[in-house]
Ligand code: ADP
């Protein structure tokens with residue numbers, strides 16, 4: 096594990112990762128079944144209500160920042176979960192009553208429409224809008240499940256990035272979305288293509304914030320680090336990361352970096368940690384995003400929590416905690432938070448220990 100820190104291209108820790116008070120500031124305090132229950136921990140209490148009912152928070156998250164929030168979902172490396180994240184966070188935001196336009200900027204290899212189950216309804220694309228062959232509203236595909244969610248594909252599948260289509264064209268499209276008669280959307284999510292070539296530059300141009308997706312492996316981390324530098328050069332300062340496909344069993348077996356390790360390497364604020372979940376693949380193939388599943392799955396809940404943090408421009412912390420549950424009234428919450436954090440902040444080196452405040456500050 097230590098040798099990873101010395102890899103060329105992978106930076107060393109960029110402190111401070113923790114504030115002096117090492118409290119866990121999770122925005123929506125919903126009972127969390129996010130991560131597997133440790134054998135040493137007590138079972139959560141039995142609920143009289145259905146789990147889904149308990150997951151309904153009694154408040155709407157407060158939208159922070161100017162609208163539209165133009166967020167690019169990027170990674171550098173392909174196959175780490177950008178499109179999955181765009182679909183799930185996009186629909187979570189729509190469910191939270193925000194208007195969302197998701198732009199699939201992956202020219203030639205688009206698949207956001209498939210994940211959303213909207214592939215048969217894409218008749219026009221942004222290129223046709225730019226050529227004057229159709230109106231913008233004809234190219235926007237409204238989701239029938241959540242009418243405040245719309246999809247805009249840049250091009251037809253298998254087409255090439257046309258000459259002259261670049262960042263300015265995407266800025267024009269974003270401006271056109273802002274000035275629609277229906278009103279400006281709250282969020283514009285841009286699903287970025289893999290790599291750092293022209294398609295990537297085009298996709299990041301109109302964005303003023305970025306979600307960097309990475310998996311806990313060194314290849315994805317090196318690419319993520321490179322992409323972070325490019326985003327900063329482009330003037331995008333608000334960069335948060337999501338660590339996807341986290342496996343607690345592998346972290347405990349020292350076969351996978353923990354989210355804390357990843358955060359130490361990239362030095363970025365953490366928007367969410369998504370567990371590896373076979374439901375993701377099932378939902379991808381069904382064209383039915385995970386966050387719509389009933390009952391919710393582990394990864395679905397994690398995406399929803401990430402969406403909450405995105406709305407409130409909040410982050411979560413990767414910290415190590417004792418696995419011993421707290422006694423008393425909040426024992427259940429102690430259990431759930433300990434479980435969540437043991438996944439998020441596992442040392443990847445076997446037995447967990449408490450991180451002292453002094454250590455956290457160092
Ligand atoms: P990208 O857009 O970065 O190329 P995708 O979102 O298309 O990546 O995801 C690549 C593959 O990984 C898909 O088959 C998807 O189902 C799978 N995948 C993504 N996230 C998870 C997860 N948390 N658990 C299991 N499979 C996942």
Ligand code: MG
Pocket residue numbers: 177178179201206
């Ligand atoms: Mg993709």
